[in-house]
Amino acid sequence: MKSLLTRRRRINPVYVAFMAVSFMVGIAGALQAPTLSLFLSREVEVRPFWVGLFYTVNAIAGIVVSLLLAKRSDNRGDRRMLILFCCLMALLNALLFAFNRHYLTLITAGVFLSALASVAMPQIFALAREYADSSAREVVMFSSVMRAQLSLAWVIGPPLSFALALNYGFTTMFIVAAALFVICLALVWFALPSVPRVEQSPEVLLTQISAWKDKNVRMLFIASMMMWTCNTMYIIDMPLYISSVLGLPDRLAGLLMGTAAGLEIPAMLLAGHYVKRFGKRNMMLFAIASGVLFYLGLVLFQSRTMLMVIQIFNAVFIGIIAGIGMLYFQDLMPGRPGAATTLFTNSISTGVILAGILQGALAETWGHYSVYWMTLALSVVALGLSMRVRDV
Template structure:
């Protein structure tokens, strides 16, 4: 007997709450792991800057390969919820390994594999949400936007709390809290998410190619490159910013968490506004706005050193990341309307792919130059991203 109640027994408000809760919980888990990883590897594992960058790259490669396989598998399954549940359970095991293991090679091979499998729970939940809104006749862009704001809401709380737990009680407690978030996510999936029948969609599209049309594959490739380069800048910022504040500017360690939390808080109104503006502006125009603000953000980081200025700059960072994280995902889904799981995971993998290049580059720059040198490199990268976005079809 299935533990999952039939969709008809679930009120619509409860279903919407479940999707928002799962987005928040996966955001909490990621906001505990990513901001503190470079500090964890540096202080607990005593890894060099280059080995820190290498860890990020290995983590990204494993995550991309596994999540893309899961995406292809999930698009063929009748019930996407089972995939989400399994991913959450694997993430719990990965968090336990990070909590108690201090061997670099075990963490980079086993720990990252489990977390890589588990990380697919986030794009899978967004793919299920898009299928739910379309089957229920709801406005998918705004629902996706509101879901994405829950991740930003989690990043308001997550980074400051993760740094506080890690610095005062230790990294073991921090990773156990992240594991608890995944456990709650699995329970919410079991009890609250609806089963979306995919047979109807398959019947309606019988005889059609479910892949992206050939005329849009080029646009999809350029959009992937654009988002990849944007996330690459953000990845290098994440890796080097905490170390830059501590070792180069000699500012308090807690400031890194405050900056990340501030940006996440400001992202929420940006995302909601961006979702609303899709009624008047194209997604391509909004993405160009994000690139412009991102360029201003990295120019500012390269020259300011005062705490209040660093906090003020997070407004530009919020516009940059808020639009890319929300409109970028919907853009992929619009270009690949018959493959929601693959499209959402492809967007998610642009962020993961960024660590493959950004990790070693950030580590190399820190090893031989200065931590803030990555900001100059990021400005050049965003110029290339603008060229790629120019080649994407407006939908």
Template sequence: MLSPTHSEQKANVVAFAFLLIAFLTGIASSFQLPTLSLFLSREIHVSPFLIGLFYSINAVMGIALSQILARYSDKLDDRRKIMMICCLVVVCGCLIFAYSRNYYVLAFLGTFLLGLGASSNPQSFALAREYAESSGREAVMFTTIMRTQISLAWIVGPPLSFSIALGWGFDYMYLVAASAFLLCALISVLLLPKIQRSSQQKSVATNISTKSDKKSIFYLFITCFLVMGCNGMYLINMPLYVIHELHLPERLAGILMGTAAGLEIPIMLLAGYLTKFLSKKTLILTALCAGLLFYLGLFIAEKTWELIALQLFNAIIIGIVATIGMVYFQDLMPTQMGSATTLFSNAAKSSWIVSGPLAGIIAEHWHYSSVFYLAFGILIIATLCFAQVKSA
């Protein structure tokens, strides 16, 4: 029989494994997403519209494949196998991006592999929630701390990715991302626990619980979809806006993303702590107000320090929605952790279907800064939609 000390050490190793996986997947995604528009522009030499279209194709692949895997995973005894397979698939996708410069190969085969493998992230959070509940940990704070690892990765990831891509080449950058996912696959098999779920839980997981408010789930999905859509347009156009319209250094884009990610960490932890005193709805409404201030500020900010200062408001909306929003879905769908977490993840992915082409069309026909005006209007609609979600 394990001694209390040994059991505690084992629990610490498991918790560390979850945090390390979140950090590594965050590093890998922070390498790919911020530099993708620059990669397509410089390496493939395509138009802004085709850049936006690429994001949409990537989103469609990811949504369809991850939702299928999510429903399947809720019926399985062991999520770790899916996580391992997904990580290995992403490794293959990164290798294609490293060595292929054909737009159509990347847009279909590359995005297919990345989309299939992207399920590793929501599956890790679903397993973490199940582990927290089965081990008696405080689920919201454990999920929040795990989510902060992604933000921590985004502090160093974007500046490092731009440095590697601009200094050594995009092929080296994608090889580093592949290495991170390969390590995640090993950790999933060797360190993460198998969470035993009852047959009753698995049978209920095939459908949304009758206790779940489907209207609230729908409006919460739309809210997250619109918020992440605004953020997607910002991420796509911001590097090009900084370089071509403000005529500021190229590396500033990475610094802005890293600054926002760094500020997200204390905001996430604070939001997780405040759930003991405030409803999740109140916290997300606060985040939406901060988002409106962020896009208002982008209308007039032209200097480096102004753009950096605005990242506080950007961090508030993304930090709270990305953490509390995911827990919100899990609370509304308590018997379907895989589907709930993937539904939240797909709200962000599906936003790229619209935000990608919109960002490209607006930039091609008007200005990169015009995207921020559209984002402000969309965020107002998101606030009205979230008002329809029941408090949690």
């Protein structure tokens, strides 16, 4: 009887709502992102240069808008209302892409709506952190399970995206994404809590003002940016490397990505479970060391079997830094969960921008193999920087 009561106490409906919202927003994003380049080249009929320009402009706009909104979200207003606004912008963006094929409109209005929509996920995680703190819930495991929902969404979303786009057309795919955002709006409105702002002490407010001046925050941001640069360079280059250099089947690229995404989920959950024992800093260093081993493996091995085996290191690398990395930023910036979470997501966006530039330049000049030497070098530097970030 006591066990049953304990289980009921643990199954918090708000907790479930956070899981559902993060999964639904993740699925909606994973429906649109994988086929975007295909949509621009086939439906909008633009050259590869304009496709690349769209990604760059979109990433830069996302960084600027998210930083502005994050600063506001930590100081005033209801964070839940901001999430609702962002989901509404995501809905409008999906409808715009469903029915518009004009490149100038998409790279202006579409990018603007997309930038506003991109704030939703970091704000959901920031609200989850505030809720966990206010209700005395276990923060790390709560966040890790939420982050696992995104990985699960990215296991399901890309195959579904290609199936909808190629079999029923891009309009149908974007309409399905819009419908998912309608569900997200309903979940946020009816199920997510409004967490009151906690009055900060003068000491904490001083820490907030000078957070970026803290060398630990700066080093963690640069290290995180390098990690995500490595990951994105691998994602961009690997399908081309597999087919054109190694002469392996094209479908192997999808198998490698799906395997890594699937293994990320237990890696995240195990990290959330063991972080109290080993600490965030040690877990991060372990993850980055796994990343170094993964990129070293890409340099050394070229067989199908070994490429599959080293995905274990890739999953540990991404699974841990995606969950623990965000919490590390939040702990280094007390009282600013919105700004900290956004700084983490902006390290990802900056990494995406750098990855596109580096991968293209390296592959064009020295071939695809040079890309993996660069990822190895960047991961080693990221490990060195992370070792200098203080423990929290």
